[in-house]
Ligand SMILES: O=c1ccn([C@H]2C[C@H](O)[C@@H](CO)O2)c(=O)[nH]1
């Protein structure tokens with residue numbers, strides 16, 4: 273049940289810092305809504321990502337998914353926590369697609385949402401995506 277563990281305060285601060293730092297490189301020329309995300313894996317590694325928009329709007333990929341996919345490509349499989357940061361007043365909230373992608377690698381995990389003033393909303397994947405569908409459902413097939 274490692275996913276249920278509470279994060280060390282320094283790890284949480286570092287995760288949020290990396291999400292904010294990533295946010296600076298977000299590519300969001302159409303929405304101008306820049307997002308940075310950082311994922312803490314069970315290994316202790318942190319990967320980050322930004323939203324990448326496209327002139328063909330539907331090809332846009334969120335910061336959260338890019339941060340997760342970066343870790344998967346490095347061999348990571350278990351997410352411990354995710355931080356999402358925006359440089360605005362409104363605290364961000366991951367979209368449904370990103371919640372489901374995080375769910376693939378964590379049945380539950382800490383989710384830290386931070387705005388431009390450094391305010392933090394602390395929540396959990398289970399609260400953001402209740403009664404979720406995940407890999408275990410396919411194990412009996
Ligand atoms: O949690 C979120 C919400 C939105 N976006 C991106 C997608 C798009 O580029 C822009 C506006 O939706 O923000 C993210 O990266 N993460």
Ligand SMILES: [Zn+2]
Nearest residue numbers: 334366367370
């Ligand atoms: Zn998303």
